[in-house]
Amino acid sequence: MIRVEDLTHSYGDTRVLDGVSTTIADGEFVLVVGANGSGKTTLVRQCNGLVEPDSGTVTVDGTPVHEDLVRARTRVGMVFQHPRDQLVAATVGADVAFGPENLGLDRDTVDARVADALDAVGMAGREDERVDELSGGEEARVAIAGALAMEPAHLILDEPLAGLDATGRDAVRSRLAALHADGASVVVVTHDLHEWFDTADRVVALADGCIVADGPPDSVRDALADVAVDVPP
Numbered sequence: 001m002i003r004v005e006d007l008t009h010s011y012g013d014t015r016v017l018d019g020v021s022t023t024i025a026d027g028e029f030v031l032v033v034g035a036n037g038s039g040k041t042t043l044v045r046q047c048n049g050l051v052e053p054d055s056g057t058v059t060v061d062g063t064p065v066h067e068d069l070v071r072a073r074t075r076v077g078m079v080f081q082h083p084r085d086q087l088v089a090a091t092v093g094a095d096v097a098f099g100p101e102n103l104g105l106d107r108d109t110v111d112a113r114v115a116d117a118l119d120a121v122g123m124a125g126r127e128d129e130r131v132d133e134l135s136g137g138e139e140a141r142v143a144i145a146g147a148l149a150m151e152p153a154h155l156i157l158d159e160p161l162a163g164l165d166a167t168g169r170d171a172v173r174s175r176l177a178a179l180h181a182d183g184a185s186v187v188v189v190t191h192d193l194h195e196w197f198d199t200a201d202r203v204v205a206l207a208d209g210c211i212v213a214d215g216p217p218d219s220v221r222d223a224l225a226d227v228a229v230d231v232p233p
């Protein structure tokens, strides 16, 4: 479980999160929505310690994130909004293997996870390709594969479908639905509620750093419309 309690964060004098509290239960599929600049990325980055709060706490499975960053980052997989930022190796295979290798897994297990994760994002067999020769959409797929290969208990993805073609979007959506069915919690930051509305258990909407709606998709339709989030019919 990821528990966010009374979280406040400022950049300089500008407060971007203001008393945010919510809980991601084990096995839940949660969407985080809101206008540009409403604080979504700042919120989710606190969940694996990339941003430290001014006040408030985030606990992952009972331990405050900043008490044990390694544990938090092992339990919470993260796919960033700009995937190029998280590619670390020269080749696709080495990049996806980086996380599982750091978990200390044996070579066969790492290789199997890499193959499976690349298959899940529609890039099976492309281990030897150079990362710096990938298209933007391929970079995004590799970043997602890297997070999948960690098999985290909780997976947070910031705009994971950005830049993906229809085939890639379908592959990623169905893999995340399968992960959810297997009991992982999945958090997706998105501007495109249509892509996820039927999959999600809950929607959390932010406006100006505060939660303005938090509930099952159908129960928050009116609140979402009030903050100009486009809701599927």
Ligand SMILES: Nc1ncnc2c1ncn2[C@@H]1O[C@H](COP(=O)(O)OP(=O)(O)OP(=O)(O)O)[C@@H](O)[C@H]1O
Pocket (backbone or CB within 6 Å): 011, 016, 034, 035, 036, 037, 038, 039, 040, 041, 042, 043
């Ligand atoms: N590193 C930073 N330094 C200063 N200000 C920042 C930084 N990161 C974000 N901000 C500001 O904080 C506010 C919230 O940004 P954040 O990225 O959390 O919003 P968001 O809801 O994810 O936006 P978007 O939908 O555009 O991705 C914005 O006004 C942004 O300009």
